[in-house]
Amino acid sequence: MFVVLVDAYTSGKYLLPEFTALGAGVVHVQSTAEFMASMPAPDLSGYAARIVHRDLAGTAASLRPYAPVRVLAGQEPGVLLADALARELGLPMNDPDRSEARRDKYLMIDAVRSAGLHCADQFTSGDPAELAAWRPPGGYPVVVKPRRSAAGDSVFICDTADQVRAAAAAVLGSATIYGEANPQALVQSYLRGTEYVVDMVSHDGHRYVCGVWEYRKRLLPSGRNIYDRERLLAPDEAPAAELMAYVDRALDALGIRFGPTHAEVILTPDGPALVEVGCRLAGNMHPGFHDHCAGGNQATLAALEVVRPRDFLDRYAGRHYDKRAEAICCTTSTTLDGVVAEVDEAVAAEIAALESVHRFDLKLGPGSRIRPTVDLYSSTMRIFMSAAEMAVIDRDYRRIEQLKDRVYRLREEVGAR
Structure with missing residues (x-):
């Protein structure tokens, strides 16, 4: 059995080992001639084949000998090509007539409004x-x-x-x-209210909720609203149930019946309103961390849905995660501007040793360009934190705020005094 992944950047990299563990071979399709510079290049060494897309007919012809059972997007830019290839190969897929609405935010909100749901x-x-x-x-x-x-x-x-x-x-x-x-x-x-994330996996319209997370963002003087941290809600904690029900209807409105989805929703005084939904894994998803705090993870379940659909339907469809610990994912921002000379290993080790730090990912290394943070990709570190009590996480988070700009030492500019 073979599965096709299109553009397995960032969290998309977690799908390969999950499919491999279930006995499926994986073929990677790269939608662009060169890797996208905005994201770390994916490691393609474990794939059965690596295909660089040039035209639909040619890429489909290259895939047919593998008789793939599904095509999935590993990251946002692969969504439209994954749909087009699935349709060309006659494979199970989301509604092809609404493919563009799953990628274009204007068409997306228009489709959700047409289904009678509240939105901007x-x-x-x-x-x-x-x-x-x-x-x-x-x-x-x-x-x-x-x-x-x-x-x-x-x-x-x-x-x-x-x-x-x-x-x-x-x-x-x-x-x-x-x-x-x-x-x-x-x-x-502008949608006034708190923003949340609702992550799901679907098989033929039957869904499992992998997690509901509450966003906290930081508004910069420039008008940019950057990511700061997201906190896992218990499934019985308000407004989780209301958000799950809304996203379920929004996915129906967008013709989403298969695979992982990452939805962002703001709870306004008039009820939930969709910001956007991506037909791929959540960007801040990490299998081990999510297994620890939510009793499962989106990558494992996305692979199970494809390779063993009956198991998915019997064990997960119509159900939701179980919160097992307090948890947040923190993406650190910076005002630093320059080139990284080195990582201060002592400072990094101090962050990693904090009681609630479950996993600590440095996003930059020596020679990397560091710029003031304006979006998720220009954040400097991603830190997964978990503890029995939120007070422990809050204490460690405050220490991280004190240390984060000491992790990277910058090169002294030539001519600087």
Whole structure:
């Protein structure tokens, strides 16, 4: 049995060992001629084959000898190609007529609204003046962002028309983190409330909830709202049940019937409202950590859903995770700007030794460029934390805040005094 993964960047790398453990071979398809510079290159050494996509017919022809049973996206840029290949190969897939709506945020929210679900008001255009002239019923603030990016890339919160115009010009004048042009920008009404993550795995519309997490973000003076930390809720803790039910309906509205999904939802005074959903693993998912705190993880269940669907349906469909410990995932931000000369191993060891630190990932090394954080990909470290009580995590988190900018020592610029 073979499975195809398209663009197994970041957390997508966790799918290969899970499929291998279940006895399935895995073929990797790279959607671009070169690896995407915004993300660490995936390790392709364990794959049965590695195919660089050039055209749909050619890639499908290269895959047919393996008789794959499913095609999955390993990361956001692979979603559309995974759908196209599944359709070309006649494999189980999400609704092909709504493929674009699973990648384009404007079409996504439009589909969710059409299904009768609460969501943001929105407008899209390639003209900054048109975007600045638009007003939602509730007025300012508004959110300006690309239609097809992720990880908080170029997301601005704006309080005036001039800010909208400037933000729109910034979006339209840049590429996404995946190297795609932005012919249009999207402006949406600001959703007031707490943001949450709801991660699921589906098989033919039957779903298991892998976790509900509460986001805490940090608003910068630039208008960027960056990731800070996310906390695991118990499934019986409000508003987890309400969010699960809403996301279940949103996935139906988007034609999502198979595979892992990562949904971001804001609980507004009028109820949950979808921010976006990705048809792939959660970016901050780590199998061992999620097994520890939630009794299972999205990568293992995504592989089980494909290779042993009856087991998935019998053991997981219609159920949810079990919170076994307090847990957060912390993504550290920085104001440092320069080139990393070295990692201060003593400081890194002090962070790793904190009582609640379960796993500690340095995102940079000597020679890496470090810049002030503006999105998830420009954060400097990812730290998984767990303890019996939240007070222990909070204490260790405060210490991390004190230490985080001492981990990386920067090169002294030539001519600096």
